Amino acid sequence: MSIEWYVVLSSLLFAIGAMGILLRRSPIVILLCLELMLNAGNLALVAFSRMVGNQQGQVFAIVVMVVAACEVVIGLGLIVALFRRKLPLDVDELRELRG
Amino acid sequence: MEEVLFFLAAIGALGGAIGVVAMRNPFYGVLALIVHLFSLAVLFLLLAAAFVAAAQVVVYAGAVMVLYVFVVAYVGSGESAWESIPGQRFLAPLLGAAVFLELAIAVLGSSLTALGTDGPDVKPGFGDPAAIGHLLLERFLLAFEASSVLLLLAAVGAVVLAGRKREERA
Numbered sequence: 001m002s003i004e005w006y007v008v009l010s011s012l013l014f015a016i017g018a019m020g021i022l023l024r025r026s027p028i029v030i031l032l033c034l035e036l037m038l039n040a041g042n043l044a045l046v047a048f049s050r051m052v053g054n055q056q057g058q059v060f061a062i063v064v065m066v067v068a069a070c071e072v073v074i075g076l077g078l079i080v081a082l083f084r085r086k087l088p089l090d091v092d093e094l095r096e097l098r099g
Numbered sequence: 100m101e102e103v104l105f106f107l108a109a110i111g112a113l114g115g116a117i118g119v120v121a122m123r124n125p126f127y128g129v130l131a132l133i134v135h136l137f138s139l140a141v142l143f144l145l146l147a148a149a150f151v152a153a154a155q156v157v158v159y160a161g162a163v164m165v166l167y168v169f170v171v172a173y174v175g176s177g178e179s180a181w182e183s184i185p186g187q188r189f190l191a192p193l194l195g196a197a198v199f200l201e202l203a204i205a206v207l208g209s210s211l212t213a214l215g216t217d218g219p220d221v222k223p224g225f226g227d228p229a230a231i232g233h234l235l236l237e238r239f240l241l242a243f244e245a246s247s248v249l250l251l252l253a254a255v256g257a258v259v260l261a262g263r264k265r266e267e268r269a
Binding site: 022043052066069079083 | 101102105109112113116117119120125128129132135136139142143145146147148150151154155158159162163166167170171173174184187188190191192194195196198199202203206211213214215216217218219221225226230231234235238239242246249250252253254256257258259260261263
């Protein structure tokens with residue numbers, strides 16, 4: 001299987017994730033779409049590491065996983081805090097910080 | 100054999116991704132993301148990245164997704180069908196397609212001649228836990244330590260964000 005296939009699949013997944021972020025308004029689903037984009041990046045990193053025949057790209061992918069886990073924890077904490085304060089879980093209604 | 104596995108996993112990954120975007124109920128979205136992550140783990144195995152695949156299944160599909168399921172169950176679900184930005188439903192897929200086109204042009208335009216190959220032959224130990232562990236603890240020790248600090252910060256931040264205030268507890 002040539003590396004090109006993996007890279008094309010990864011860019012397709014990234015585009016689907018970006019589309020989801022533009023399309024959905026629930027913060028939980030936006031976080032899920034962020035996961036999609038991060039995983040697409042991971043797939044590209046691992047594919048390129050296979051292409052070069054070097055394992056350092058896989059270490060990169062693992063660090064990306066760690067950062068993604070941190071992002072999930074903080075994002076879900078924010079969602080729980082929003083829910084506790086009885087704020088709407090809709091990114092279009094949470095616009096206080098808009099200038 | 101490899102082709103069959105690749106296409107099966109690719110279909111799983113794409114279907115899971117589309118499920119995440121299309122499912123109205125976030126709970127089904129989380130389940131679709133689990134399908135997506137398992138398919139990606141198969142792709143990682145095909146790319147000779149055994150440790151990354153294992154970490155993907157254990158950390159992502161196991162731990163992170165359980166966190167999502169808990170929060171979705173706690174917060175509840177449902178999204179109003181009301182469109183606050185006119186034309187969002189048509190513009191978003193258009194812009195997603197534009198992102199894909201741009202990425203495809205970037206990949207095709209890159210002069211990486213090795214893209215069309217299967218990659219060089221690798222030794223049997225390529226990407227196994229021992230090799231990745233050596234890299235993490237020798238060459239990339241600083242990144243390893245920094246990511247541990249980052250995880251600690253995230254844990255403290257989550258407790259601060261989601262914990263109750265003292266008055267509320269009484």
